Amino acid sequence: MAFFVCKNCGYGSASWYGKCPxxxxxxxxxxxxxxxxxxxxxxxSTRKITITPFNKITSKNQARIKTGLYELDRVLGSGFVPGxxxxxxxxxGIGKSTLILQALKNINVLYISxxxxxxxxxxxxxxxxxxxxxxxxxxDLQVEGIIESVSTLEVKxxxxxxxxxxxxxxxxxxxxxxxxxxxxxxxxxxxxxAKTNNLTVILIGHITKGGEIAGPKTVEHFVDCVLAFEGxxxxxxxLIRASKNRFGSxxxxxxxxxxxxxxxEVTNPLVFLENEKNLIAGKSVIGVTEGQRSLFFEIQTxxxxxxxxxxxxxxxxxxxxxxxxxxxxxxxxxxxxxxxxDIYVNVIGGVTIKNTASDLGLIASLISSFKNTPLxxxxxxxxxxxxQGEVRKAVAEExxxxxxxxxxFKKIFSSKMMKNIKELKTLI
Ligand code: TYD
Ligand code: MG
Numbered sequence: 001m002a003f004f005v006c007k008n009c010g011y012g013s014a015s016w017y018g019k020c021p022x023x024x025x026x027x028x029x030x031x032x033x034x035x036x037x038x039x040x041x042x043x044x045s046t047r048k049i050t051i052t053p054f055n056k057i058t059s060k061n062q063a064r065i066k067t068g069l070y071e072l073d074r075v076l077g078s079g080f081v082p083g084x085x086x087x088x089x090x091x092x093g094i095g096k097s098t099l100i101l102q103a104l105k106n107i108n109v110l111y112i113s114x115x116x117x118x119x120x121x122x123x124x125x126x127x128x129x130x131x132x133x134x135x136x137x138x139x140d141l142q143v144e145g146i147i148e149s150v151s152t153l154e155v156k157x158x159x160x161x162x163x164x165x166x167x168x169x170x171x172x173x174x175x176x177x178x179x180x181x182x183x184x185x186x187x188x189x190x191x192x193x194a195k196t197n198n199l200t201v202i203l204i205g206h207i208t209k210g211g212e213i214a215g216p217k218t219v220e221h222f223v224d225c226v227l228a229f230e231g232x233x234x235x236x237x238x239l240i241r242a243s244k245n246r247f248g249s250x251x252x253x254x255x256x257x258x259x260x261x262x263x264x265e266v267t268n269p270l271v272f273l274e275n276e277k278n279l280i281a282g283k284s285v286i287g288v289t290e291g292q293r294s295l296f297f298e299i300q301t302x303x304x305x306x307x308x309x310x311x312x313x314x315x316x317x318x319x320x321x322x323x324x325x326x327x328x329x330x331x332x333x334x335x336x337x338x339x340x341x342d343i344y345v346n347v348i349g350g351v352t353i354k355n356t357a358s359d360l361g362l363i364a365s366l367i368s369s370f371k372n373t374p375l376x377x378x379x380x381x382x383x384x385x386x387x388q389g390e391v392r393k394a395v396a397e398e399x400x401x402x403x404x405x406x407x408x409f410k411k412i413f414s415s416k417m418m419k420n421i422k423e424l425k426t427l428i
Contacts, residue, residue, distance in 0.1 A: 007175040008180065077247050089228050094233065104202075112141070112162050113137070114163070147193050166205065170186050172185065183218055187222045220243075249291060255267075284362070285381070289394070299346070301362065301365040305340060315346075317350070330363055334424075357395060361380070379410070
């Protein structure tokens with residue numbers, strides 16, 4: 001039976017299509033594909049496996065390579081590990097190339113760019129006042145060529161940075177660069193090269209807002225660390241977090257601010273709070289812990305009567321489904337007729353909070369907007385809310401409370417203060 005496979009994304013089908021139903025590429029389905037990566041192993045005889053007791057295996061405790069950007073090093077787990085492969089993802093224009101230049105300025109690097117010319121990289125470095133003496137540069141994008149050329153270098157770089165993985169291709173795969181088959185092959189070759197030569201490889205990958213399925217996500221399982229560089233382009237704050245980290249934790253976040261002279265590290269835990277004198281209805285301050293430190297954010301909620309049969313729900317900076325769930329809890333346990341209101345939720349500063357400790361503060365801001373009454377000054381909220389409206393302890397609640405007191409917050413609403421969100425209604 002004939003079998004057709006898309007040379008771009010690997011989609012398989014018994015019938016031929018002019019347009020691949022999966023990736024949308026035209027004329028990419030081919031018969032009897034030559035790039036079958038799983039040749040039959042039928043001819044291989046059964047082999048005995050080697051079994052080694054763990055007390056005969058020594059762990060490698062290698063020195064880390066510090067970038068000098070503490071916010072990044074902390075997320076990585078005190079710097080890179082030689083041989084580590086890192087995928088740095090983010091939307092175009094968020095600042096990935098800038099971050100790489102700043103992070104690698106003191107390290108011997110081979111920077112391969114398929115996006116910019118050497119002149120462009122140089123002029124950006126000049127603007128950032130970064131000396132590129134330790135950088136080697138190439139615009140050549142064939143992965144086999146890159147590997148061979150680096151192998152023959154007398155002084156090997158410590159880090160190879162590839163900007164971006166979508167522009168690199170392997171000669172052994174037919175499809176265009178950035179196709180899934182190409183991305184997988186290129187990544188596999190580079191991972192193998194990194195491990196055998198003890199070099200760190202950083203792969204930059206563009207993703208779009210929705211997280212684009214057929215892109216860098218398909219290679220996440222090959223790499224050691226996946227970093228997401230996030231933020232709204234209109235806001236200057238950028239967050240970096242690891243969604244996977246074989247050599248460190250995934251709890252830490254790093255915060256940067258994009259300035260005309262590059263990315264600046266942000267250490268102030270109150271940086272996301274607006275310093276307004278007038279109290280505004282619908283605004284609450286929440287405390288969460290991200291790894292080692294406590295951070296404070298402002299949530300703003302607007303509740304307005306709806307003119308629609310199905311009211312609008314717009315959420316920025318929090319998980320949409322979680323907010324929906326909390327709205328249901330509020331409707332049931334606080335008896336608020338939310339189905340007659342449009343609700344808009346926003347986290348100030350263009351950041352995304354992925355922490356359940358924000359639940360209580362979101363509900364407080366909702367009630368505050370609903371009643372058109374500002375929350376008291378110097379108040380923070382921290383706590384997870386369950387489906388019965390019960391307030392649960394936030395992760396590292398004690399730490400958040402101590403830090404909040406130190407920073408001058410007077411009223412701290414947490415699971416210590418209240419057991420159910422019903423108690424909020426009387427407070428506001
Ligand atoms: P860039 O690192 O090129 O983004 P990416 O590699 O993720 O596509 O950064 C793009 C934006 O950052 C660009 O719109 C301009 C801004 N920027 C600054 O604001 N200050 C700076 O010092 C630099 C280098 C860039
Ligand atoms: Mg770039």
